[in-house]
Amino acid sequence: MAVKRFLLLASLALLAAFLLTGCSARPGAGETAAAAADAALALDLPALTIDIDADGVPSIAGAPLSSFASLAPGLTDFRLGSDLVAQLMEANIQHIQIATVPDGLRILVNGAALPSLRWDEERLANLSDLVDLLGPAVPSVVKAALPLISDVGVGVTLRFPLAQGADVIPLQAEGAATAPAAREAVLAQIGKAPVIRIPVVYDMEGNYTVQGITDAEWQALTGAPFGQLKLDAELVKNAVAAGVRTATVRTDAEGIHIALNDKELPVLGWGEGELLNLVKLAADAGMLQGAGMDADALVGLLEALLPVIEVSDVSIHVTFPAQ
Structure with a gap:
């Protein structure tokens, strides 16, 4: 039993180290750590970067997601259709970023922020009340995660192939600041x-x-x-x-x-x-x-x-x- 536990912990450590090699800057990085300075639980991590090839096959740091089937079976189910990837390339959509920050969820496409969720302590409490009101219609994992969401800063970046002749768009582009x-x-x-x-x-x-x-x-x-x-x-x-x-x-x-x-x-x-x-x-x-x-x-x-x-x-x- 002890050997199995050691192997599991070692595998998780290797997975974490490997995933971090496939990370990129996360929008709002550092904000969660600063806001949760006195919290018992706090996570403020770079964005996990997933590259999608022309066939819709995802990979992390060059390794297909299917490589992680034993450690993260949920990830291995993720795949996009080649037709969708072709449409994204035609529209010159090079990357999509989704990240949590203490006051909301940020969504960026080609580095530009899109309308996304904003919350504060009161609104999150009201959302929790709504979840309780809906009862079994809401998955239990959502109920468990809501009280912690302000103390968790995580994100994912999806990168798509470049269309022929397209210029590279940086992850952090200038928005409509005016x-x-x-x-x-x-x-x-x-x-x-x-x-x-x-x-x-x-x-x-x-x-x-x-x-x-x-x-x-x-x-x-x-x-x-x-x-x-x-x-x-x-x-x-x-x-x-x-x-x-x-x-x-x-x-x-x-x-x-x-x-x-x-x-x-x-x-x-x-x-x-x-x-x-x-x-x-x-x-x-x-x-x-x-x-x-x-x-x-x-x-x-x-x-x-x-x-x-x-x-x-x-x-x-x-x-x-x-x-």
């Missing part, structure tokens, strides 16, 4: 941020009213397909059974806020220009091409509109029927 200034310029021009509040009340059949006007009446008044906002009756029933009384979706300069039963959950943040990065990435990938649509003109239009969208205070407050 986003706050652009929002301030918009506010100076329009005076006050636009405010939109919409209260929606659903019944058990999934029908809704807004200020007493039904979905069919709204559709008749406006010609817009508001009937599509009707919810499935089973979804409403499940929400009510789970104890969900209200749900609010709100946007502001920080990002998209979601609250259940008036408890704020982690925010999908866009406060530092992440929306503009997303638009530019979509344009570079050819996703904005359409019939009669000029991608450059569309990017310019969206770039002008995004600060207005970001400063707008828009909220939809949904009330579900009592159980």
Whole structure:
């Protein structure tokens, strides 16, 4: 038994040392260690770098993931299709980074930050309450990991083959740092941020009213397909059974806020220009091409509109029927 334990520990040590040879700088590295200086548990590690070849086969430091089947069987199942890799290469997507930091989860594509999750202690506590509310619908590992997530700084970097003739994009590219200034310029021009509040009340059949006007009446008044906002009756029933009384979706300069039963959950943040990065990435990938649509003109239009969208205070407050 002692020999087996020694071999297991030795194997894990060798694996850790080997994996570290396949690591790269992690966005936000050092932040977790600084924030968790007094915590009993703290992990602040470089990003694990996984290289994907043209066939979608992943490897670490030149060794296929299948090499680690005995030590990390979950990793060996990871593989991408060759068609997907070809699409990523055509879009010149060279790397994707995902990393945890004390206040959220960061996602970068080609070094540019995209909208990603932001949280604080209160929002994480509310998320834990929601997990408890959902009960067995949430895996036990998620319940166990939530209280520790702020003290764990880890990440993974996926690197893809370069398209022929493409210039190498560094892992840390400059983002749209002018986003706050652009929002301030918009506010100076329009005076006050636009405010939109919409209260929606659903019944058990999934029908809704807004200020007493039904979905069919709204559709008749406006010609817009508001009937599509009707919810499935089973979804409403499940929400009510789970104890969900209200749900609010709100946007502001920080990002998209979601609250259940008036408890704020982690925010999908866009406060530092992440929306503009997303638009530019979509344009570079050819996703904005359409019939009669000029991608450059569309990017310019969206770039002008995004600060207005970001400063707008828009909220939809949904009330579900009592159980």
